Amino acid sequence: MGYEILGLPMAYYIAMVLKVLVVFVFVLLTVAYSTYAERKIIGHMQVRLGPMRTGWHGLLQPIADGVKLFFKEEIIPSKADKFAFLIAPLIALVPAFIGFAVIPFGETIEVGGYKIPLQIAAYYDTASGQVVDLNVGVLYILALASIGVYGIVLAGWSSNSKYSLLGGLRSSAQMISYELAAGLAIISVFMLSESLSLQKIVADQANGAWYAFKQPLAFILFFICSIAEINRTPFDLPEAETELVSGFCTEYSSMKYAMFFMAEYANMVTVCAVTTTLFLGGWHGPGFLPGWFWFVAKVYFLIFTCMWIRATYPRYRYDQLMRLGWKVFLPLTLINIVVTGIIVSL
Amino acid sequence: MIMPLINGLKITLKHMFMKPVTLQYPDERPTPSPNFRGLHALKVSHSKAKCVCCYLCPTVCPAKCITVEAGEDQDHNKYAERYEIDMLRCIFCGYCVEACPVDALKMTGEFELANYKREDFVFVKERLLEK
Numbered sequence: 072m073g074y075e076i077l078g079l080p081m082a083y084y085i086a087m088v089l090k091v092l093v094v095f096v097f098v099l100l101t102v103a104y105s106t107y108a109e110r111k112i113i114g115h116m117q118v119r120l121g122p123m124r125t126g127w128h129g130l131l132q133p134i135a136d137g138v139k140l141f142f143k144e145e146i147i148p149s150k151a152d153k154f155a156f157l158i159a160p161l162i163a164l165v166p167a168f169i170g171f172a173v174i175p176f177g178e179t180i181e182v183g184g185y186k187i188p189l190q191i192a193a194y195y196d197t198a199s200g201q202v203v204d205l206n207v208g209v210l211y212i213l214a215l216a217s218i219g220v221y222g223i224v225l226a227g228w229s230s231n232s233k234y235s236l237l238g239g240l241r242s243s244a245q246m247i248s249y250e251l252a253a254g255l256a257i258i259s260v261f262m263l264s265e266s267l268s269l270q271k272i273v274a275d276q277a278n279g280a281w282y283a284f285k286q287p288l289a290f291i292l293f294f295i296c297s298i299a300e301i302n303r304t305p306f307d308l309p310e311a312e313t314e315l316v317s318g319f320c321t322e323y324s325s326m327k328y329a330m331f332f333m334a335e336y337a338n339m340v341t342v343c344a345v346t347t348t349l350f351l352g353g354w355h356g357p358g359f360l361p362g363w364f365w366f367v368a369k370v371y372f373l374i375f376t377c378m379w380i381r382a383t384y385p386r387y388r389y390d391q392l393m394r395l396g397w398k399v400f401l402p403l404t405l406i407n408i409v410v411t412g413i414i415v416s417l
Numbered sequence: 418m419i420m421p422l423i424n425g426l427k428i429t430l431k432h433m434f435m436k437p438v439t440l441q442y443p444d445e446r447p448t449p450s451p452n453f454r455g456l457h458a459l460k461v462s463h464s465k466a467k468c469v470c471c472y473l474c475p476t477v478c479p480a481k482c483i484t485v486e487a488g489e490d491q492d493h494n495k496y497a498e499r500y501e502i503d504m505l506r507c508i509f510c511g512y513c514v515e516a517c518p519v520d521a522l523k524m525t526g527e528f529e530l531a532n533y534k535r536e537d538f539v540f541v542k543e544r545l546l547e548k
Contacts (some may be wrong), residue, residue: 115431120439383429384422 074294083194086187094171094191101374102336109378116382140332144327148231150323156227160323160330163222165338166215173208174344175273177354177363189363190353192260193270195243208269212345213254216300219338220246221321223302226331230322238318241308241389246300248396253296255404256289260349273353283350288407290350291401294373297346299396301338303377305384306392343373432459449526454509456527457540458547460520465523466546468497472512474522482506500542501510504530523547 074081107122109131114121122129147156177189178210179202185194194203205211220243227239260282264272276282283290298304308318320331347353347369356365440447447453459466470487482505488498514522532538 112433115433115437118432118435118438119436120441123441379426379429383425 079194080185082185086185086378087194090187090189090191091119095168095175098168098337098340101340102333103137105336105340105374106136106332107133109381112375112378113382116379136389137329140359141326145325145327146322148315148322150231152229152231155225156322157327159222159226159229160327160334161222161332162217162225164330164337166218166222167334168340170215170341172312173269174212174341175204175270175349175353176320176344176366176397177361178411188270189191190270202270204268206265206272207407209257209267209272209349212341213250213257216246216253217250217333222331222334226323227319230319230377231254232322234316234321237320237323242302242319244300245306245308245392245396249296249299249306249400252400252404253293253300255401256293256296257349259289259404262408262415269353271350273348273355273398277355281350281352283352286350286411288403289411292348292404292407292410293350294346294376296396297342298377298380299392301335301342302349303335303339305380305387307386308389308392339374339377340370343370343377346373361408367382429457449528453526453528454511454524456525456530457507457513457545458523458525459500459542459545460523461547464499466500466542467519468500469519469521470495470497471518473516473518477512477516478508479510479512480506480508500545502540502545504538504540505535537541 076084110132111129122132125131125135147153147409171172172192173190174188175188179186179188179195181187186197188195188204190202190204192208193202196202196203223242223246224239227235227237227242230236244341260272261267263285265281266272266275272282279285302308305372320328323331344366349368351369351373354362354366356362356368459486461466461467470485470545472485472487474484475485482503483495484499484501485505487495490496508544509524511524514524530538
C-alpha cells in the first residue's frame with residue numbers, strides 16, 4: 072500500500088483494473104446469454120420451446136453460435152471502402168461497452184481498510200470522505216450513444232450496397248430523432264437531482280422516491296426512446312428483413328457480423344442499466360441483499376421487458392416512426408420539462 | 418390507445434406460461450389421428466391378403482400410382498399376384514380405400530416414408546401387407 076502513482080495509492084489502480092475486468096466479463100456474459108434468453112423467452116411466448124439441443128435446454132447455444140461465427144469465412148466486398156468497412160463494427164461495439172464505466176452498480180465496499188465504490192470511473196476520496204465520480208456522467212453516456220450511430224452509418228456507407236446504405240441512413244435518421252426525445256426526458260431528471268453525476272442521482276433516489284414514480288412520463292418516454300435508439304423491435308427499421316435484407320450489416324460476415332450482433336445486445340444491456348440508474352433507484356433495494364444484486368435484478372427485468380415488447384409488437388412503418396418521434400414524443404417531453412419546472416420552482 | 422398495447426403484452430405474458438406445443442421430433446413422436454392417411458396396408462384375413470384383384474383401386478387412383486396384376490390360386494380364385502404402389506406418385510387421397518368393395522385396403526399412421534433409392538419408394542405386395 073506504500074506505493075503511490077500520481078498521488079494516488081497503488082490499491083486505487085488495482086481496484087480499478089479489477090472492477091473493469093469483473094464488469095467487462097459480466098457484461099460480456101450477459102450479452103451472450105441475453106441472445107439465448109431472447110430466443111427462449113420469445114419461443115415460450117409463441118408457445119414454442121426455443122433452443123433445446125445444444126446442452127441442457129440449449130444452454131450452450133450462445134457458445135455454439137460464437138464458435139460458428141468465428142470459423143465462418145471473412146468476406147469483404149471488392150468495391151467496399153476497406154478501412155471504413157473494418158473499423159465500423161468496432162465503432163459500433165466499443166461505445167456500447169464503455170458506457171458502463173460511469174454506472175454505479177453497488178454500494179461502497181471496504182477491502183483491507185480501503186474503500187472501493189462499485190462504479191468503474193469513481194474513487195473514494197479519503198480527504199473529504201466522499202465518493203468522487205465523473206461529474207458529467209449522463210452527458211458521457213449520451214455522447215457514447217451518439218458515437219454508436221457512426222458505426223452503423225459507416226457500415227452502411229462503406230459496404231457499397233444499396234440495402235446497407237438504406238439501412239444505415241434509416242438508422243441514423245432514427246437514432247438522431249429519438250436521441251433528442253431521450254435527452255429531453257433525462258433533463259426532467261436533472262431538474263430534480265440538480266446534478267449530472269450518477270452517484271448523486273442514485274443517492275437522491277435512495278433518500279426520496281424513485282424517479283420512475285416522480286417522473287412516470289419521462290421514465291416511459293426515455294425507455295421507449297432508448298429502445299428506438301438501439302434499433303430494437305418495434306423500431307428495428309434499419310434491419311427490416313422484409314425490405315432491406317439485413318440492413319446495414321447485409322455485407323458483413325463472420326466475426327465482424329458477430330460484433331454488430333454483440334453491439335446490439337450490449338447496447339440493450341447498457342440502456343437498461345442507464346434506465347435503472349436514472350429512474351429505478353440504481354442499486355438501492357431492501358437491505359437484506361447486496362446492492363449489486365438489486366442492480367442486476369432491475370437491469371435483467373428491463374432486459375426481459377425489451378424482449379417481451381419484441382415478442383408482442385409488430386414493426387413501425389418509417390413515416391409512423393418519424394411522426395411518433397417528432398410529433399408525439401418531442402412535444403410530450405417538452406411539456407414534461409415545463410410542468411417539472413413549474414413544480415420545482417413552486 | 419394505450420389499452421390495446423397493454424392487452425397485447427398481457428397476451429404474450431399469458432402465453433409464456435402455457436405448455437409449448439413443440440414435439441422434440443426424433444425423441445417425441447406424434448400419434449396420428451385414426452383417420453390419418455399415411456402409408457397403405459393390405460388387410461390380411463386367414464393369412465392371405467383380402468384383395469380380390471377387382472382393379473377398382475388403380476381405376477379410381479387420380480395419380481395412377483397403383484399397379485395390380487391378377488393371378489389364380491389352387492382354388493381357382495382370383496388374387497393379386499402383383500400389387501405395387503409408387504409412393505413418389507401417390508397423393509394420399511384415400512380414394513383407393515374408399516373404392517375397395519371388399520375392404521382389403523386401409524391407410525395407416527405411418528408417415529416417415531423417406532428412402533435413399535428411387536426403387537425403394539415402390540412398395541411391393543410384401544411390404545404393403547398388414548403387420
